[in-house]
Amino acid sequence: MQGLAIMGHGVVGSGVAELFFKNRASIQARAGEALELRHVLDLRDFADLPYSDVFTKDFEQILNDPAVAVVAEVMGGLTPAYEYTKRLLEAGKSVVTSNKELVAAKGAELLALAKARNVNYLFEASVGGGIPVIRPISQCLAANTITEIAGILNGTTNYIMTKMITDGTPFADALAEAQQKGYAERDPSADVDGHDACRKICILASLAYGRHVYPEQVHTEGIGAITADDVACARAFGGAVKLIGRTRLQANGRLQCMVAPMLVPGESPLCHVDGVFNAVLVRGDATGDVMFYGRGAGKWPTASAVVADMIDCVKHLKARKYLFWDEGAPDYVADWTDETMALFVRAVVSDPAAAESELAALFGQVDYPQGQLPAGQTAFITPAMPIARARALLAQWQTGKPVNVFCVCD
Amino acid sequence: MQGLAIMGHGVVGSGVAELFFKNRASIQARAGEALELRHVLDLRDFADLPYSDVFTKDFEQILNDPAVAVVAEVMGGLTPAYEYTKRLLEAGKSVVTSNKELVAAKGAELLALAKARNVNYLFEASVGGGIPVIRPISQCLAANTITEIAGILNGTTNYIMTKMITDGTPFADALAEAQQKGYAERDPSADVDGHDACRKICILASLAYGRHVYPEQVHTEGIGAITADDVACARAFGGAVKLIGRTRLQANGRLQCMVAPMLVPGESPLCHVDGVFNAVLVRGDATGDVMFYGRGAGKWPTASAVVADMIDCVKHLKARKYLFWDEGAPDYVADWTDETMALFVRAVVSDPAAAESELAALFGQVDYPQGQLPAGQTAFITPAMPIARARALLAQWQTGKPVNVFCVCD
Numbered sequence: 001m002q003g004l005a006i007m008g009h010g011v012v013g014s015g016v017a018e019l020f021f022k023n024r025a026s027i028q029a030r031a032g033e034a035l036e037l038r039h040v041l042d043l044r045d046f047a048d049l050p051y052s053d054v055f056t057k058d059f060e061q062i063l064n065d066p067a068v069a070v071v072a073e074v075m076g077g078l079t080p081a082y083e084y085t086k087r088l089l090e091a092g093k094s095v096v097t098s099n100k101e102l103v104a105a106k107g108a109e110l111l112a113l114a115k116a117r118n119v120n121y122l123f124e125a126s127v128g129g130g131i132p133v134i135r136p137i138s139q140c141l142a143a144n145t146i147t148e149i150a151g152i153l154n155g156t157t158n159y160i161m162t163k164m165i166t167d168g169t170p171f172a173d174a175l176a177e178a179q180q181k182g183y184a185e186r187d188p189s190a191d192v193d194g195h196d197a198c199r200k201i202c203i204l205a206s207l208a209y210g211r212h213v214y215p216e217q218v219h220t221e222g223i224g225a226i227t228a229d230d231v232a233c234a235r236a237f238g239g240a241v242k243l244i245g246r247t248r249l250q251a252n253g254r255l256q257c258m259v260a261p262m263l264v265p266g267e268s269p270l271c272h273v274d275g276v277f278n279a280v281l282v283r284g285d286a287t288g289d290v291m292f293y294g295r296g297a298g299k300w301p302t303a304s305a306v307v308a309d310m311i312d313c314v315k316h317l318k319a320r321k322y323l324f325w326d327e328g329a330p331d332y333v334a335d336w337t338d339e340t341m342a343l344f345v346r347a348v349v350s351d352p353a354a355a356e357s358e359l360a361a362l363f364g365q366v367d368y369p370q371g372q373l374p375a376g377q378t379a380f381i382t383p384a385m386p387i388a389r390a391r392a393l394l395a396q397w398q399t400g401k402p403v404n405v406f407c408v409c410d
Numbered sequence: 411m412q413g414l415a416i417m418g419h420g421v422v423g424s425g426v427a428e429l430f431f432k433n434r435a436s437i438q439a440r441a442g443e444a445l446e447l448r449h450v451l452d453l454r455d456f457a458d459l460p461y462s463d464v465f466t467k468d469f470e471q472i473l474n475d476p477a478v479a480v481v482a483e484v485m486g487g488l489t490p491a492y493e494y495t496k497r498l499l500e501a502g503k504s505v506v507t508s509n510k511e512l513v514a515a516k517g518a519e520l521l522a523l524a525k526a527r528n529v530n531y532l533f534e535a536s537v538g539g540g541i542p543v544i545r546p547i548s549q550c551l552a553a554n555t556i557t558e559i560a561g562i563l564n565g566t567t568n569y570i571m572t573k574m575i576t577d578g579t580p581f582a583d584a585l586a587e588a589q590q591k592g593y594a595e596r597d598p599s600a601d602v603d604g605h606d607a608c609r610k611i612c613i614l615a616s617l618a619y620g621r622h623v624y625p626e627q628v629h630t631e632g633i634g635a636i637t638a639d640d641v642a643c644a645r646a647f648g649g650a651v652k653l654i655g656r657t658r659l660q661a662n663g664r665l666q667c668m669v670a671p672m673l674v675p676g677e678s679p680l681c682h683v684d685g686v687f688n689a690v691l692v693r694g695d696a697t698g699d700v701m702f703y704g705r706g707a708g709k710w711p712t713a714s715a716v717v718a719d720m721i722d723c724v725k726h727l728k729a730r731k732y733l734f735w736d737e738g739a740p741d742y743v744a745d746w747t748d749e750t751m752a753l754f755v756r757a758v759v760s761d762p763a764a765a766e767s768e769l770a771a772l773f774g775q776v777d778y779p780q781g782q783l784p785a786g787q788t789a790f791i792t793p794a795m796p797i798a799r800a801r802a803l804l805a806q807w808q809t810g811k812p813v814n815v816f817c818v819c820d
């Protein structure tokens with residue numbers, strides 16, 4: 001018999017408790033022993049639940065209960081989740097979490113603490129909700145060198161982009177609709193400005209390359225500046241604009257890591273990931289492209305990932321899992337404009353022939369779309385080159401003016 | 411230090427050896443100890459390899475080497491792989507394999523043997539090549555009840571279907587091209603007739619629902635009867651015809667399991683899985699739809715999955731992994747026509763109005779496509795109902811004649 005506790009009884013926490021009781025028999029069978037939910041920490045009262053008797057408002061009760069072996073931290077935020085997690089790990093209890101903010105900010109420190117105490121700190125639910133991503137990357141791809149990860153990591157922004165692309169809905173209306181459906185918060189900035197996706201690509205980059213990447217090191221753009229014309233020009237290339245988190249280890253040992261709207265070509269499996277769905281594309285030297293797809297958020301998908309991690313902790317009480325990465329460093333992440341990528345440019349030109357010939361002189365060759373462009377506009381894709389160099393060339397361009405510029409995620 | 415052995419030095423086996431030496435440092439770091447490749451079993455001579463000295467033609471050398479803890483069986487086929495695997499497990503060695511034929515035929519027996527000896531029998535590479543599928547299903551989705559699995563499980567047939575769909579290539583030409591590119595064998599029947607996909611859905615069904623499903627219990631159709639008109643009619647519905655392996659536990663406790671070309675609607679993520687890529691869609695009660703995508707075959711993807719399993723065996727020499735299922739039973743798999751599905755029918759009619767009104771009388775409602783149909787033909791989708799019932803109704807239809815009938819995979 002192993003004791004469990006849940007910290008936080010919000011959307012995810014209540015899902016964890018309900019899923020535990022609903023599928024208890026199969027969960028215990030997979031864990032290999034009987035499990036008991038001993039405490040749920042929340043400051044609110046929940047008097048009418050079948051498990052009302054296990055609620056507590058006192059964290060110390062969980063910390064000091066020797067029967068508790070595994071704790072799910074699903075409170076979110078840094079305070080008090082950070083302190084609680086540290087104290088639980090120090091006390092020799094394993095912790096699982098869906099808290100991407102905490103893992104992105106303090107993952108290396110908490111993993112080191114877990115290692116020192118020979119317990120586990122697992123966070124499958126922190127990226128991609130119910131999609132298995134963390135464990136496959138760390139385990140199934142263990143024989144690979146990962147050359148690149150690119151993902152649609154935020155369902156809210158992908159829902160908004162999908163409405164703009166498929167229904168022609170303007171950004172503000174699509175956002176309002178996402179809020180009405182409960183996909184976006186009343187204050188949508190963490191999603192819309194890219195911060196949520198940034199935390200997730202930090203976690204994936206830390207895991208894949210073994211050193212912590214901090215959110216403040218990552219160039220992050222949101223989707224607020226994308227217009228219907230950008231969407232139309234992307235379609236003319238057979239692709240779509242999506243908010244992408246991307247990371248790649250450069251040959252110089254420094255890391256490329258950024259979050260920005262990018263042109264995703266139609267041949268990429270990421271191009272067809274629509275609505276609230278998320279997907280993570282992992283490029284390995286042996287496997288080639290592997291993609292994980294599913295609902296990146298929501299009560300049940302997230303709770304199912306948390307419960308699966310709890311099962312795994314119970315099975316590994318005496319043997320730590322693979323998960324580990326070292327502390328980061330100030331100069332580990334390269335300037336984002338050092339990265340070599342093609343740029344997708346939407347521009348206005350008055351004399352298309354003159355503009356084309358000047359672009360050919362500047363860039364050698366640029367690609368134009370097969371499809372229809374909005375009147376008076378042009379769109380083109382530059383050759384792949386350091387972003388800074390492409391931007392410098394664009395600044396020299398006399399016969400046209402870029403309106404919006406995106407990286408191409410191929 | 412743990413000793414390893416590889417049985418079979420064909421495409422996959424040589425990939426396993428090469429990958430081991432190429433990424434040895436990171437593989438050992440992940441395994442947590444030094445690893446030594448002690449034997450490679452093959453009847454041929456390989457004199458010029460850097461590891462020529464470890465080749466043997468004698469299985470007993472591996473069996474009787476106490477330093478060998480983990481063996482990769484990448485010979486394929488049932489004989490002698492079945493006997494060798496049994497003897498290795500009985501001798502207390504863990505075995506990993508890419509041999510889907512053996513796992514589909516004897517998985518329950520070999521898993522029971524591994525359990526009895528407290529060793530592991532792992533086979534991530536047997537389904538989906540380098541795509542992590544087996545482990546995520548058994549582990550990350552541990553808190554879910556899996557309601558359905560549907561997959562594009564064979565890259566050869568998917569390549570042929572993609573050529574037919576995107577380039578209008580006839581079946582025979584697409585097959586010849588696949589053979590020329592090395593995607594199809596000279597005798598392509600195991601792929602084209604659906605047997606390879608059948609073995610894989612048997613493995614997934616056994617894993618997801620806990621009882622062995624044998625290939626001979628599974629209704630299996632190939633892609634040889636699909637025509638350009640079928641492809642065109644599917645496109646008129648916005649979808650595509652794909653070879654799908656599908657399994658679902660019916661409410662009566664019996665299993666639906668089949669392999670057949672099916673209409674995949676455009677909204678399904680499976681519809682956009684093209685070329686040699688594979689994908690497995692897993693529907694869970696908590697996670698909703700989760701999909702795993704990547705190259706389902708090939709030297710490096712498959713070898714990378716085998717090596718990852720070897721690492722996992724080294725880490726779990728004293729603690730078995732989750733993988734297990736019981737022996738099957740003769741009446742466990744339901745007659746495939748008992749399953750409730752919508753049917754996609756391509757038909758010839760002389761009087762479209764009469765045909766429509768008769769179909770409405772027979773089925774209540776059928777759906778017609780928005781897109782263009784081949785001249786003189788119609789195509790429609792029936793409501794979901796037991797397949798046997800829909801076929802009986804189609805047999806009664808007087809004013810039209812079905813030419814080809816497919817299930818709809820939604």
